[in-house]
Amino acid sequence: MSASAPEWLETLGHGVHAIDTGFQRARFDAAYLVVDGGRAAFIDTGTRHALPRLIGALSAVGLGVDAVDWVIPTHVHLDHAGGVGPLMQALPHATLLVHPRGARHMIDPSALYQGALAVYGQAEMDRAYGELVGVDAARVRTSEDGMRVPLGGRQLELIDTPGHALHHHCIWDPVSQGWFTGDTFGLSYREFDTADGRAWIQPTTTPVQFQPAALRQSIERLLGRAPACMYLTHYGRVRDVPALGTQLLHLLDEVVALGRTLAPMADTAARHTALSEGLRQLYRRSLRAHGCALADAHIDELLALDVELNAQGMCVWLDREAR
Known part of the structure; x- marks a missing residue:
């Protein structure tokens, strides 16, 4: 090239x-x-x-x-x-x-x-x-x-x-x-790679x-x-890859647990809001444990689209399971 x-x-x-x-x-x-x-x-x-x-x-x-x-x-x-x-x-x-x-x-x-x-x-x-x-x-x-x-x-x-x-x-x-x-x-x-090059991953x-x-x-x-x-x-x-796979599956379990905790909420709009906030908090905690030094506001900005779409997808999944 x-x-x-x-x-x-x-x-x-x-x-x-x-x-x-x-x-x-x-x-x-x-x-x-x-x-x-x-x-x-x-x-x-x-x-x-x-x-x-x-x-x-x-x-x-x-x-x-x-x-x-x-x-x-x-x-x-x-x-x-x-x-x-x-x-x-x-x-x-x-x-x-x-x-x-x-x-x-x-x-x-x-x-x-x-x-x-x-x-x-x-x-x-x-x-x-x-x-x-x-x-x-x-x-x-x-x-x-x-x-x-x-x-x-x-x-x-x-x-x-x-x-x-x-x-x-x-x-x-x-x-x-x-x-x-x-x-x-x-x-x-x-943006979430650490100074020593370690990547962070999410489902x-x-x-x-x-x-x-x-x-x-x-x-x-x-x-x-x-x-x-x-x-x-x-x-x-x-x-x-092995470390990332472990992290990815762990976060998947945490996302599923969050969804099941909020599944009983009857108000779908309130559930979406709660899922969005729950995901933001989950991602922040995971990134802090990973060694990410970015400010919360910057993390939220980078993940804003993912939080919204992931919350939407979880609502669809929970509704499908309830039927």
Whole structure:
């Protein structure tokens, strides 16, 4: 790659490149470009606004749009897959490889848009996501648990990982011995790294398909491969995987306990408020124990979107359990 590579592109070795899609803030949302033998795959895409960076990443590593064989969203939430349609239009030879539960939403994204609109509102949809573009069904292939697909000289492996979303799969790279985890292995923002480089991680419970038991099983399945690293969409590559896995599962248990404590509240608005405050306090305590020195107000600012969406997702989960 050129010495003048853009600041939003990070080369991680083993042919893996992280692209900061520019969604929300710097180092919040990553897409990945994997290159092997002159062939390429994108894993996650960010929103449609990320398209210039995605195409620019190809140019930066010396490849053209005809070198891309695969576009693989980990799941079809818009911060991971909102850019799939425009990207596929720009890549003449790529195949979209998507979880079977998400394929119809990539072909016709109208229901996906309406679902996101209900969560975010029109102003935020216009600002952050924009118009969604469908993909020709003839260019769509669905994944199966344990399937392998070729990329140059390596074989990427896909496994079904429900818990965050029913339409979620994770991708194993045998060369770097790492998983592309989407949201299954949680969120780890670089602002919370300690001075000695230790990362902090949290589970995500966003609407509408959070299932804690399934998520725990998926996390444990990822850990069972003894990976050298995890490639998170939010954000970047993390190492020290066993320690992070322990922390993630512990926080998941605490989140579930918080939800069950507040489940009896009949007033849904009051329950949402209580969940939001409970999550803020839980995250602060965990970060203090981790060694984070940021002020509470700064922590709250960085986690504001997560607190809101996680509280919403927990409300949906609790209502589903009560039925």
